[in-house]
Amino acid sequence: MKPFDSFYDSMLRRTFLKRSAGGIGMMALASLLGRDLGAAETVSGGGLPGLPHYLPKAKRVIFMHMAGAPSHIDLFEHKPQLDKLRGTDLPASVRNGQRITGFTSGQKTLPIAPAHWPFKMCGPSAMPISDLLPELQKIAGDLAFVRSMHTDAINHDPGMSFLQSGSQLPGRPALGSWLSYGLGSVNLDLPAFVVLVSRGAGRPQESPVYDRFWASGFLPGEHQGTRFRAGNEPVPFLASPNGVAATDRRDQLDDLVALNRRHEAALRDSEIAARISQYELAFRMQTSVPELLDLSKEPKEVFDLYGPAAQKPGSFAWNCLMARRLAERGVRTIQLSHVGWDHHENVVDQLPRQCAEADRPTAALITDLKRRGLLDDTLVVWGGEFGRTIFTQGGNNGRDHHPRCFTIWMAGGGIKPGTVVGETDDFAYNVVRDPCSVHDLHATILDRMGINHEKLTYLFQGRQFRLTDVSGVPIGGVMA
């Protein structure tokens, strides 16, 4: 054993201090050192000691957020007895004084409008799925539905924020940030939390989703979601300036590293070592991200599966295919946000368009993951931030926001396939069995990832915060 100084110096060369441990920083280190160490199991992507709390059923999450809130009424709630009440006013006893939004609070009547399309009973539990989703009908046996979801929010911004971060107010870390913080990453060349956004044809002018929904809140910034975009600039600042080739950058980087090391020797600040590693990781990302986004090596049958739109960068189908590629590369949280479900008017026209586009790639992703063996340890979650009303908004078949019940589904690692949890009343308005809150959903996701949701906490403003705030129970019915 050497005296302290040499020990410290060797540590400096070999390690990071706490601040970058846990996120991309640690990945960079592990990546740099992995080859030196030779032992694959010592390559760690950060994360907290003691996590996972127990053997995880899933190693990664694909969170398919259907932004704008799809109509559970039309897609999943088969209530044939309501047909004879079509057009009649919703009984006051059903609404029971519940808040409705400014869109419909001024309406004189709340005329009942059951689903506009037929259903098929699918899978072992005969889950009703609309004919608008024929591909999803075929894979229903792989999915677990929760028909009894409810939320606290009735507007998009707070609703999405709640779904992503467990709080209606901004400032809390997103689910993917918590997972990055708690579990770290296994990919050394990509961020632990990647977000892909697409816009559906159902309602082209719909409000977008924003960066804050995948922000790291009070957690360190390396845990924030990184949005990959289609096109020339998938990550901000990824491409070197015109005329700077990879060899030029490597040449600059070599000098930069040499100079930084000299400064590090003088200052003994381990942040400099961290900085060097981050520059190296950035250099590798300049290769790994374009490689990820390059679909030229995907065979034709893949595009047959996902549909021709998968060739179009930035489309939902392309994002679904990208989600599979990210899952293959071990990215911890892959979030797809697909906009276009907010059908305040003309559901009859807009919903079929939105579904026609989303149905095939969604089913293709499940099928593709399954045949590659990835579905076993990938947890897929599909759903909006709330549901839509059974009653019509305005004069043209609109549906307003509805927080009291909505449907989501899950599949993959640790999920019992072909199950249905929960039930709503005759009007698909209130939950009558097994209510599940957004906190419950988050608790379920964390549980499947091997995390006790009450124990993944972060001290901020003097309080231990967690994704599930002060409640949440994993939804036992969907768990394998």
Added chain:
Amino acid sequence: MSKWNPTINIALAMLLGTSVQARTWTSTDGPKTFEAELKAYDPATGEFTVTLPDGTAMKFNQEKLSAADITFLKEQGKQPGASAAVPHAPDFATQIRPILSTYCFACHGPDEAKRKADLRLDTRAGAIARNEDGEAAVVPGNVASSTMLARLTTSDKDERMPPKAKPGPNAAEQALLRQWIADGAPYTEHWAFVAPRRPANPAVKDTAWAHSDLDRHVLASLEARGLKPQAEAAREALIRRVSLDLTGIPPTLVEIDAFVADRAADAYERVVDRLLASPRYGERLATPWLDAARYADSHGFQQDDERSMWRWRDWVIEAYNADMPFDRFTLLQTAGDLLPDASPETILATGFHRNHRISAEGGIDAEEFRLESVFDRAETTATVWLGLTMNCARCHDHKYDPILQKDFYRFAAYFDSIDESGIRSSARSVAPVVRLPRSANAERTTALAAAVTAAENELATLKSATPPTAAAMLAAAQSSLTAAKKARDAYAREVTEVMVLKDRAKPRETYVLERGQYGHRGERVEAGTPGFLPPLPADAPANRLALARWLVDPANPLTARVQVNRMWEMLFGTGLVVTLENFGGQAEPPSNAALLDWLAVEFREQGWSTKRLLRTIVTSATYRQSAAAPAELIARDPANRLLARGPRFCMTPEMIRDQTLAASGLLVERLGGPAIRPYEPASSWDGGEGSGNLNNYTPATDDGLWRRGVYVIWKRTQPPPSMTTFDAPSREFCSVRRLRTNTPLQALAMFNDVTTSVAARMLAVRIMGEAATPEERLILAMRHVVARRPDANELRILTAGLKRRLARYATDPTAAKTVLAVGNPPPPPTFPPAELAAYAQTCALILNLDEALTRE
């Protein structure tokens, strides 16, 4: 952040039993292991001593260990065999209360609704009260009869506290509690809730080092730990540090040379005074305040339209430049509309409280969102002035601090009667507004006037010309004069609307919201301040003016401390209280309580002058220390909480931008005006199409490309990537502390931002003009960026790299031209492209040095 949890501060060394077997230790990242026996562990500093197999004793800090080893050490601390050396009479405020707060207050604290077993431990009366069985949690002077200790230490699962196997106090903490009870269980108020008093000057052994009382407080704490401060930083380092800290801009070569050559005793103080008098000072100081005020150039939410609050931002900059006393600064921003001498300028200041987001989402309940703004103001005021997490009391009584739920709504009531709506229907400002001339843009007024004069002169010249000018030309000149006049007059008439505060004639009634939920009204409350803080004057009206006066009253224990702590953090990277946003019971006690109080009292007694406060700090010997220090010291105090060396930490993105522009000579120094659009990734605002009027990000074509970071346009939902990549907040809500991270996205941003390319090219042009040889030029490049000369080895690396790049671009002129074509302005045509490209790429790497991104 969680690195310094309250218990770590307890000054207490643990002496471990002798039977600890040899163990394999692993370093943080795993590769390094060694065998050794644990001999001693001090949870206060994280230091531990081990004996190697050959008998050598070694001392390390736990920072160097794997997480598993740290857990092991902490477990050792809890062993019953571990004996603890407990100081006599532990201090309740800094040693006992944090333990009770961490483990007990959630159920036995201020929150009455959640209180279990009718027991409260946050007051002495509660702790010593006897229950029906005649037992008391704490029996002063009688450890054996105190049920609290029994419950904390029992092995009976059903009896043990905290329940459900939650973590409880370790052996060291239990020992402290025991000693405290034996001493009679004295309670004192939470340190931050007692008004600061000027502390006695501590005695120090080294009487030569200290410049001021500030230094004596630091030195006393160092000497108590057997440490010595570092020598003063080199002059180049010092002038760079203080220039960046006070103006956000690095020193010029002339300024560096003058300071290095100035042997007068007050050379440094004169530099400081020059910097404090610079208009750039206000721009630098404004940035943290804009974060706190959640200032942005857009309304936020999904329909994120542009808004116009820049006149308020300029007001802040000018207030700092004029060194407006902080009490006045507070008064104007909180209640500038209610002052007896209210004027448009004082009303403008209240824009502080209109910087919050305003939604335009269809279908929202305007009243719900209005209330959200009201609560936002209350929470922001509590965070910025009081360092209180008052938002925690929105749904229930505060768990750790004596803030009742009712207090939250009483505090919010001050902001509830603004004559406003919670929703907007257009991109425009939402009433109440004040209309102001665009006087902040005097340059534009001057330029327009000059254009008129030029057109007049032109016309006069043409009219008097011989031979006579053609009629068509005369007509053209006449019409351009008319156009110039029209532009000038139109601009003079232009006004800016700024959102401000104005109360309704009839105040609103404010109600507690049960569980914080909208629509669930509880009891009605009147405006007021939290009961545990000094009361308002008996005759104080229930309005914001009274609130503002209360905030800056000398009796207020928090405002001055919270403010000086933020200034300290700005200069040292970490506050004396780490949590700038929380001074409550769960906050770690200050690393140097006497120093914090000294600064707070000094600040107030020096007329709340921010410039004087900063001058006091930056002229201290503490601030002027070198950032380099022996390995032992860095290992012992990695976060520099003890201040035995100079501060070194990553610069803000605003500072990085300004430095890059200043070094290259591109920086345009002009104060104020509407937001600018610098180079940002083209995709910055993508995905927002059809929602809001800020779409398709396009960089400016004017000097907005080269102005300071503080003016960069801030779209809340898609804040500037160049800023957020370096940890700037989104400005959606109040933020008083930026975390500092170190990510690959920062490396990408630094290397690949167009601004860096252009700045590197212009820095190359600059040094090629200033000197003739490669060595001289590269020395200059280093000096422009990091203020110092490279040493011989560094210069060798730089010149060798330059040589390689010269060779590369000589053989590939196309690559040289392509590199030089990035961004505006284009390089002067007289420079040979291959040579310029080689220098530019070398300058780019200098701009990327860790030292360049760090103020040290």
